[in-house]
Amino acid sequence: MKEAMYYDKLENLKVRCKLCPHNCRLGSGKTGICGVRRNVDGILYSLIYGETSSTHPDPIEKKPLYHFIPGSRAMSFGTVGCNFKCDFCQNSSISQADVERSSLMEITPKETVRMAKRAGCASIAWTYNEPTIWYEFTYDSSKLAHEAGIKNIYVTNGFINPEPLKNISPYLDAMNIDIKSFSEDFYHKIAGGRLNEVLDTCKLARDLNIHIELTYLVIPKLNDEAGEIEQYLHWVLRELGPDIPLHFSAFHPDFKMTDRERTPTSTLVNIYEQAKEMGLHYVFLGNVLADRGANTYCPSCDKCVIKRSYMGLRKNRIKDGKCPKCKTAIKIIQS
Numbered sequence: 485m486k487e488a489m490y491y492d493k494l495e496n497l498k499v500r501c502k503l504c505p506h507n508c509r510l511g512s513g514k515t516g517i518c519g520v521r522r523n524v525d526g527i528l529y530s531l532i533y534g535e536t537s538s539t540h541p542d543p544i545e546k547k548p549l550y551h552f553i554p555g556s557r558a559m560s561f562g563t564v565g566c567n568f569k570c571d572f573c574q575n576s577s578i579s580q581a582d583v584e585r586s587s588l589m590e591i592t593p594k595e596t597v598r599m600a601k602r603a604g605c606a607s608i609a610w611t612y613n614e615p616t617i618w619y620e621f622t623y624d625s626s627k628l629a630h631e632a633g634i635k636n637i638y639v640t641n642g643f644i645n646p647e648p649l650k651n652i653s654p655y656l657d658a659m660n661i662d663i664k665s666f667s668e669d670f671y672h673k674i675a676g677g678r679l680n681e682v683l684d685t686c687k688l689a690r691d692l693n694i695h696i697e698l699t700y701l702v703i704p705k706l707n708d709e710a711g712e713i714e715q716y717l718h719w720v721l722r723e724l725g726p727d728i729p730l731h732f733s734a735f736h737p738d739f740k741m742t743d744r745e746r747t748p749t750s751t752l753v754n755i756y757e758q759a760k761e762m763g764l765h766y767v768f769l770g771n772v773l774a775d776r777g778a779n780t781y782c783p784s785c786d787k788c789v790i791k792r793s794y795m796g797l798r799k800n801r802i803k804d805g806k807c808p809k810c811k812t813a814i815k816i817i818q819s
């Protein structure tokens with residue numbers, strides 16, 4: 485166990501964790517909503533420091549990050565636990581696992597960096613389950629990774645308090661942030677979180693110069709209504725601008741939500757067209773075969789500047805950060 489960062493000691497051996505906006509107030513012996521931070525005799529500990537459930541070098545496109553070092557690989561690490569409880573979670577076997585009953589592999593920050601280098605990865609992705617609740621380990625590892633010239637990525641629900649995000653930001657190069665829906669009611673009832681704080685994280689990450697891409701899992705009859713999507717797109721345009729890469733993914737039945745169909749491809753194609761018409765420059769579709777939804781097009785002349793196949797790069801035609809045809813700058817981090 486490692487003593488946690490970001491908590492206050494209170495009266496009678498109680499503590500308040502300040503890592504995420506749940507701000508759990510815990511009596512001695514109690515564990516937070518995430519299941520991985522516990523108060524032991526008035527000291528808050530991380531139960532997952534140096535404990536990994538899953539490790540794999542993945543194409544960066546799989547995270548998904550489409551405008552961050554395209555064609556590179558990210559050494560990916562996950563552990564257990566989550567501060568959300570999404571009924572549709574596609575990784576519930578680790579996100580909702582009991583830390584005490586999980587068989588986890590021990591790993592050190594140095595080893596994460598060594599593994600990334602050995603596999604020829606340009607980055608480490610903290611992913612598979614919610615990485616922000618693995619804060620202490622990802623922080624220590626990310627510092628070492630930067631010293632070795634390796635970048636760091638959070639694939640996250642964005643439910644983290646501002647101070648910890650600011651603190652790790654010098655070492656955090658990119659985030660893919662899930663937007664579960666554009667409704668507080670959905671976040672409250674189905675995800676066990678709050679939308680407003682997630683939106684604040686998106687704005688703060690942008691202000692901290694972290695590259696961000698957003699992913700919206702489109703669930704039939706729950707968050708796919710045209711008006712809700714329109715509100716979301718307006719918010720992105722107003723608060724983040726048209727160059728933020730937006731991913732819309734197809735839902736498949738999973739965990740507690742097995743009572744509904746996969747997202748029809750036509751729904752995603754309609755959202756794609758809606759987003760493009762509203763002026764978003766980089767829109768992508770995930771978990772479906774939809775050619776346009778996989779590629780990057782120049783926002784000025786519509787030339788296909790990056791061609792992708794399912795989860796991978798096929799051709800990157802961008803030269804010096806520009807469209808090879810009309811020379812418009814493409815907002816992308818190439819290396």
Ligand code: SF4
Pocket residue numbers: 501502503504505506507508515516517518519520521567617
């Ligand atoms: S990180 Fe865990 S313990 Fe801390 S406030 Fe969030 S849910 Fe609670």
